Amino acid sequence: xxxxxxxxxxxxxxxxxxxxxxxxxxxxxxxxxxxxxxxxxxxxxxxxxxxxxxxxxxxxxxxxxxxxxxxxxxxxxxxxxxxxxxxxxxxxxxxxxxxxxxxxxxxxxxxxxxxxxxxxxxxxxxxxxxxxxxxxxxxxxxxxxxxxxxxxxxxxxxxxxxxxxxxxxxxxxxxxxxxxxxxxxxxxxxxxxxxxxxxxxxxxxxxxxxxxxxxxxxxxxxxxxxxxxxxxxxxxxxxxxxxxxxxxxxxxxxxxxxxxxxxxxxxxxxxxxxxxxxxxxxxxxxxxxxxxxxxxxxxxxxxxxxxxxxxxxxxxxxxxxxxxxxxxxxxxxxxx
Amino acid sequence: xxxxxxxxxxxxxxxxxxxxxxxxxxxxxxxxxxxxxxxxxxxxxxxxxxxxxxxxxxxxxxxxxxxxxxxxxxxxxxxxxxxxxxxxxxxxxxxxxxxxxxxxxxxxxxxxxxxxxxxxxxxxxxxxxxxxxxxxxxxxxxxxxxxxxxxxxxxxxxxxxxxxxxxxxxxxxxxxxxxxxxxxxxxxxxxxxxxxxxxxxxxxxxxxxxxxxxxxxxxxxxxxxxxxxxxxxxxxxxxxxxxx
Numbered sequence: 001x002x003x004x005x006x007x008x009x010x011x012x013x014x015x016x017x018x019x020x021x022x023x024x025x026x027x028x029x030x031x032x033x034x035x036x037x038x039x040x041x042x043x044x045x046x047x048x049x050x051x052x053x054x055x056x057x058x059x060x061x062x063x064x065x066x067x068x069x070x071x072x073x074x075x076x077x078x079x080x081x082x083x084x085x086x087x088x089x090x091x092x093x094x095x096x097x098x099x100x101x102x103x104x105x106x107x108x109x110x111x112x113x114x115x116x117x118x119x120x121x122x123x124x125x126x127x128x129x130x131x132x133x134x135x136x137x138x139x140x141x142x143x144x145x146x147x148x149x150x151x152x153x154x155x156x157x158x159x160x161x162x163x164x165x166x167x168x169x170x171x172x173x174x175x176x177x178x179x180x181x182x183x184x185x186x187x188x189x190x191x192x193x194x195x196x197x198x199x200x201x202x203x204x205x206x207x208x209x210x211x212x213x214x215x216x217x218x219x220x221x222x223x224x225x226x227x228x229x230x231x232x233x234x235x236x237x238x239x240x241x242x243x244x245x246x247x248x249x250x251x252x253x254x255x256x257x258x259x260x261x262x263x264x265x266x267x268x269x270x271x272x273x274x275x276x277x278x279x280x281x282x283x284x285x286x287x288x289x290x291x292x293x294x295x296x297x298x299x300x301x302x303x304x305x306x307x308x309x310x311x312x313x314x315x316x317x318x319x320x321x322x323x324x325x326x327x328x329x330x331x332x333x334x335x336x
Numbered sequence: 337x338x339x340x341x342x343x344x345x346x347x348x349x350x351x352x353x354x355x356x357x358x359x360x361x362x363x364x365x366x367x368x369x370x371x372x373x374x375x376x377x378x379x380x381x382x383x384x385x386x387x388x389x390x391x392x393x394x395x396x397x398x399x400x401x402x403x404x405x406x407x408x409x410x411x412x413x414x415x416x417x418x419x420x421x422x423x424x425x426x427x428x429x430x431x432x433x434x435x436x437x438x439x440x441x442x443x444x445x446x447x448x449x450x451x452x453x454x455x456x457x458x459x460x461x462x463x464x465x466x467x468x469x470x471x472x473x474x475x476x477x478x479x480x481x482x483x484x485x486x487x488x489x490x491x492x493x494x495x496x497x498x499x500x501x502x503x504x505x506x507x508x509x510x511x512x513x514x515x516x517x518x519x520x521x522x523x524x525x526x527x528x529x530x531x532x533x534x535x536x537x538x539x540x541x542x543x544x545x546x547x548x549x550x551x552x553x554x555x556x557x558x559x560x561x562x563x564x565x566x567x568x569x570x571x572x573x574x575x576x577x578x579x580x
Contacts (some may be wrong), residue, residue, distance in 0.1 A: 138465075140424065144431060152425075152433030159424040214422060221420035223386050225437050226409040331406070335388050 004079045006084045007065070014064045015090045028283045030169060030202040062087040150227070150235040157239035160213040161206065163280040167243055169202040174247040181250065190252035193307050199247045200259035200299055203240065205286040207260075207267025208295070210236040212278030219275045223321045223335060230329030233272070235262050237325065255307040258314050259299040261321035266295040268328035337362040337489055337520040338383060340394035340562040345378050352378040354544035355392065360537060365511060365521040366467050367531040369559075370541035371568045376524040377417050379541065380491050383522070397488045397520075413487035415495055419478040423467035427458055427477045429465065431484055438479060438485035440482065445484070450481040455504060472499040479507065483514075489513065496530050508534050532559045542567045 062070070062084060075083065083311030102110035140159045145151055161167050177195035181187050207211075210233070211219055222232050241260050270276075270287035278284055286292045305313045338360040346354040353375045362364040368376045381387040383396055385405045388424060394401045398409040414420075421430060428449060435445025453459045456476040466474060475498065482490060490511070496504050512534055515521050525531050531538070538555065540548035540563065547566050564570055 139463075143428075145429070149436045152429065155429075156422055156425050156433065163424065213424065215417075217418045217420050218422045220386065220416055221422070224384065224409060224414050224416065224553065225418060225434070226406050227437060228406070265372060335386055335405075 003073070004075065004083060007073070007083060008090075011062070011064060011087060024312075026288065028166075028205045028286060029296050030166065030198075030205065031283060033201055033296075047172070051300055081213070085178075150231055150238075153232070153235035154238050154242075157210075157236050160244065161239050161243055163170065163205060163213060165281060165283045166203055166206050169283070170199045170243070170247045173199050173202060178250055193255060193303075196248045196252040196256045196307075197300060197303060199251075200244060200256050200263065200303065201296065203244055203247075203260075203262040204267070204295055204299060205284045207240060207263040208270045208286040208291065209276050209278055209284055210240070210267065210271040211275040212284060213273055213280065215277065216275060222332075226331060229272075230325050230331035233268060233325055233329045233332060236271070237321075240264060252303075252307055254311055254314055255303040258306040258317045259303040261314075261317040262298040262302045263295055265321045265324040266291065266298060268324045272328040272331045337364075338366070338394075338396050338522060340379075340383065340392065342392035343379070343382055343389055343394050344391040345375075345382055346390045347386075351544055353382060353389075356541070356544070356546050357392075358539055358549050360520055360522060362520055363515050363518045363522070364536045365515045365534055366537040366539060367535035367540060368524045368539045369524060369526075369528070369563060369567070371532065374541045374567070375544040376541055377493055378544075380414075380417075380493050380524060382524070384412060384491050385409065386416075410485070411487060412489045413482035413485065415475075415478050415482045415490075417493040418502060419474050420481075421466040421474055421478060423465065426463050426465050427469065427473070427480075428453065428462035430477055430481055434481050434484055440485060447508040448484055449480070452483060455505065456480055472503055474520065475499055475526065476503060479510075483510070484532060487519065489520045490522070494524055494526070496525055496527045504530065528563060529560045538562075540567050 098110045098114050140162055143155055143158050143162070146154045173195060177192065177199075180191065180195075211222075214222070217255075241257065241264075244256055244260040245253055270291065276285070276287070302313065302317050306317070338358075340359075343353055343356040344351065356375070356379060357402060364507050368379060370376050377544065378387065382389050383401060385401050385408050388402065396408055399408040399411060401408060421496075425433065431449035431452065432442075432445060435449070436442065440448070450459075453462055456479065457472055458473060458476055458480065461469060461473050464473070469477065475495070479492070479495065482492070492511075495507055495511075499507075507528065510525075511521050515536075523531075523535075532552070535552055537551055538559065540546065548562065
């Protein structure tokens with residue numbers, strides 16, 4: 001039992017360091033928005049936002065221990081189960097979500113969320129094991145290679161983007177918006193703009209850490225290939241904008257594009273500084289709350305001008321984005 | 337083909353590479369040896385434009401490492417220390433991605449990729465994602481990436497470490513073959529017996545400085561003797577509790 005407690009202690013330390021280092025939830029624009037909006041929103045939005053907040057639970061904290069090392073430790077089957085349960089309880093999202101629901105709804109809702117979290121966690125763990133046995137069910141494998149010199153890079157970048165939960169939060173919002181559009185007798189056009197903003201928001205933090213999933217090893221490869229910095233950064237942006245335009249297409253795509261340009265223009269700054277470690281199947285952690293706030297204000301302003309005043313403002317947004325791409329592309333070319 | 341003079345790299349107060357000077361001729365296989373932290377990998381990073389020298393100058397394939405970075409990257413192939421692979425791409429997709437970046441057509445990329453995968457015994461792993469590959473497979477993928485565009489100069493950081501003997505022989509055969517065709521190879525390694533078999537030039541580095549530079553034929557005795565004498569004298573501390 002002493003050994004088990006030592007492992008749980010080490011795991012808790014690792015999770016805590018991870019939270020401090022990555023600022024994983026606190027600096028995610030969308031999570032902050034959900035946190036603020038949960039108390040103000042109606043029942044429908046509460047369910048959607050609550051569900052989205054539960055997403056981070058699909059990441060297994062026990063994955064911090066290398067599987068080979070875990071298998072080598074002399075633990076009994078019972079200790080193994082205890083370790084899995086303890087690892088679930090270490091997930092900060094469990095406590096945040098449970099606490100939020102107890103506070104905003106009822107203790108029963110909080111307990112329900114904990115049970116739902118356990119189910120999501122178990123399903124995600126099973127899926128990841130299953131997908132290891134049957135690699136062909138990995139849907140990301142089927143993303144086609146795009147044409148052009150950096151087409152392979154864009155393909156890789158789309159895969160990376162679809163390996164983080166931000167994109168799926170956007171997908172849930174997009175599907176919810178489509179259902180609303182089809183099911184409502186008189187759909188409110190203003191709601192489409194709102195959903196576009198929410199989708200853009202859900203993706204925006206990723207724009208601050210475009211190289212996160214490449215890690216140091218992939219980042220070094222970028223310095224070895226004969227490509228300009230703007231080409232490397234542009235391949236990242238192309239993947240981001242492609243996903244954003246697809247998700248916002250049924251609503252207000254031009255406003256979404258304006259928000260995307262601004263999210264990238266600001267996000268290039270922390271991204272070009274180098275990769276910040278980012279685990280897959282988690283929400284991304286942005287560089288800072290202040291930068292995230294600045295990014296969101298610019299995104300919302302640009303999208304509002306394009307949606308309510310003039311589409312021509314999209315050209316200004318594109319110009320700002322191109323300027324940022326050029327400048328931070330040059331920064332990226334600096335070897336050290 | 338490689339020429340550096342007084343090449344120096346400092347990180348704050350620490351001097352990783354301290355006035356290194358040597359030349360490597362076309363078609364040579366130059367082994368840069370030294371203990372961990374001696375400055376071998378930093379030297380390779382300086383010569384491959386991954387780091388900027390603090391002082392001194394270096395040319396690779398006639399290109400300045402400071403001012404001709406893009407052209408230099410086209411002329412060289414690199415097996416970096418941490419392999420530089422993307423977890424979200426399969427082995428074959430790495431090669432598909434790299435070909436067009438180096439100006440190869442899709443068909444040429446496919447043809448060369450197929451040959452490289454076969455030569456390196458990776459044909460059955462071509463659809464495996466990099467993060468699902470064994471270390472040896474990852475290393476071979478990184479080597480295939482280094483060779484794909486037919487570079488003039490190859491830089492290999494510890495190519496023989498962590499791989500099986502058959503793969504090791506395959507890599508040695510490939511290096512000997514490309515060197516015979518005029519490709520210059522610079523490699524770092526700790527496996528002296530393998531180095532002794534293929535290297536035509538030996539450079540020993542200790543604490544960021546070159547302490548030996550000669551052709552293999554000019555070695556006074558065995559490479560191991562010279563290494564232990566000049567670079568890293570053996571020390572075997574007593575651990576009395578072990579096995580007691």
